[in-house]
Amino acid sequence: MTISMFLDPVRPWRVLIAGAGAIGCTLAARLAAAGHTVDLLARGRTLQTLREQGLVLDDLDGRWHSPVRAIAHVDERQNEHGNEPAPDLVLLCSKSQDLPALAEQVQPCLGPGTLIVPLVNGVPFWFFHGAGGRFDGQTVQAVDPQGRLAQALPLDQVLGAVVFVTAESTGAGRVRSRTPHLLMLGEPAGGLSPRLQALCEMFAQAGIEARPQERLRDTLWTKLIANLTSNPLSVVTRATLQAIYSDPVLLETVRAVMHETMLVASAYGARLSIDPIEFLQLGAGMGAVRTSMLQDFERDRPLELAAIGDAVVELAERYALPMPATRTLLSQTRWHAARRAERRLAEPATA
Template sequence: MKVCIYGCGAIGSLIAARLVRGGAEVSVIARGPHLQAIRSDGLSLVSPDGGETLNVSVAASDDPNDLGEQDVVFLTLKSHMLADIADSIIPMLGTETMVVTACNGIPWWYFHGTEEFACPELASVDPGRHLWNTIGPERAIGCVVYTAASVVSPGVVRHVFGDRFAIGEPDGRRSERIQLLAELMRSGGFEIDVDMNIRVPIWIKLVANVAYNPVSLITGKALDAMIDDEATNGLLTAAMQEATAVADSLNINVPVSPEYLHTATRKLGAHKTSMLQDFEAGRSLELEPIVGAVIELAHMHGVATPSLDMIYRLAANKTSDGGKGDNSKIH
C-alpha cells in the first residue's frame, strides 16, 4: 500500500517511521528544516527511554504533486490547518483512497453516515464545507490518537509514550478497508482499536481537550497545577460537564467522569498542553475545532454552555488575532 503522511510533525513522523519499519511504502509531506533534514539524513525516531534510534528513508516533499495518488493519506496536521490544504491534497486522492483524520476536535466529516441528524455546516471546523466538498466524506476514516511524541531537532523525533490508536468508519461498519488499515498500522507496532462508533472516543478525548487545553492557555499552568488548584479544577469540571451535555444531545454517551479524567491526567505531572506549547512558541492555535465546535454544536441543540463560553472568549483574547474571536458563538 502507498501511504502518505500529510503533516510530518511529531505524531506524523512517529507514524511514518513505524510504518516504514513494518514494510509499508511511505512518503511524507513536510516543510522547512524538518523536510530538508529528512531528505538529507532520513527520518529518525528515538525510543521513549532514549536507548534506540530508528532511522528510515522516506520520499519527502512539500508538494503533493510530487508523490501522486495514494492508498492511504494520514492527515496529522493541526485541525484548523486542514481547510488551507484541502485543494493541495487532490493529486493524492483516488476513488478508493482512505483519508485518516488523526486530528483533535470535531472532525469535518462528523455528520456523515448518521441517520438521526442532518449534515449541517460546521463553520468552526469546515467553513463553506470546503473539506467536505473537496476531500469527500466517503473517503474519511476517523482516528483518535493516544500516543505522544516531540520533535527533538529537524529530522529527529522522540516517541514520548503510547502506541494506541482508535480508528473507525463514520457509519460504524467493520468494512474491508478498515480491516486493511488496522493491519497496516499493526504492522508498525501500533495497538489498534477498531471502534464501531468512533464518535465515542472522539468525544472522550474532546471532553478532556475542551477543558485542559484552553484553560492552560488562559492560566499558563501545566496539567498538575490546574488540577491541584481548587478554583481552576472547578472550572475544568464545569467545562467537561457542559461538553458531555453537548455529546448527550448528539446521542453520544461519554462513559467517563470529570473526576476520572482529572485522576488520569494528574499522572502526567507538570506537562504543558499542546495549546499552551503552541501559544508559547508563537504558533496558531486549535481553538475553533476544539472549543468553538463544541459551542457551535451546543447552539444547534439548545445546550447552555456558560463556562465554555467564558473560556472561549478568554482564550480568544490571548490568541494572535488580538482577541477577535468569533463572538457569534457566545450565548
C-alpha cells in the first residue's frame, strides 16, 4: 500500500507538529481550526501555557483560539487516548541543528502511512535523496554528520518543503503573523504525486497556501541564496534587510556571496528564475526587518550556520568551486558569535 492511497484532503487528518515555536504554532492553529486533530509537541513554559490556556494565533484572517493537544512526549498520544493510530502527517518545525533530536523523539509514533515534512532553513538532509546523478543517496555531512536523520526518518515518507511563513512569538502559546502563509512542497525525487497533491489541498483548506513543485530544489536554491546573503551578514553588521540589500558597502559582500551561490546552484542543475537586480530590490523592499539569525544572536541562541552556510560550501567543494567571500563571511559570523559568548561569560552574575 502507498501513502497516497490513504490520504483524503477532505477528511480530518491526524497531525503531529513537533516544535512549538512561531512556525509550528502558526500551522497548528490553522490546522486545528480547520477540524484536524493536532498534537503539538512542546516543553517547559510553552507546554504548561498551551495546556492551561490553549493556543492563540493572530494573523491576517483574525484571531484563532485553536483546540490543539499539547504533549511533552509522543507516548502521551497512547497513554492518554488509548491505542491511537499513527499520525497521517508529522511536521518537524525546528532550527536545523535541533532536527536530529526532534526526529528521534517522533520516531516511535511513525507508521508506514505517515507523511513527514521537515520545515527547516538551509540545505535539507534529504538533498541527495532521489536526486539522481553521481551524488544520489549520499549524505550532506554539514546537516547530518552521523546519519541520525536518515536513520530516524524513513526517507521514502519524507516530502520536502521551502517555508515562506513569517511569524513571531509574543509569549508562550501566543503567535503573531502579518504575512500570508505560504509553503512550497515537493517530492525529493521530483514530480507531482497524489500524496503531494493531497497534502497541498489539505493545507489550502486550512488557509495555508501550499504550492506543489515538480522541481523543489529550484525553489530551495532561491531560498538558500536569500538566507546566505542576509542571515550571516546581519550578525556581522546588525543591519536590517533593507540596509543589507541597499547599502553600497554591504552590497559588495551581498553580490559576491550571491554570485558564488548561484554558481553552485547551476552546478547542481538548478533552474533559477531570479533576476539578480530584482532580487536585491525585493530584499531592500522587505524594510527594517531583522533576520531570524540576528534575533538568535541577540538572544544567545545557537546560529543555523551549518545548514545555511557550511552545507552550501560543502556542496561547492564537490565540484571544486571556490567560495572565498562566503567562507570569509561565515568565519566573521562565527567570530562575532564567539566574542558575544565570551562577553556573556565575563559578565558578573546577578542576584
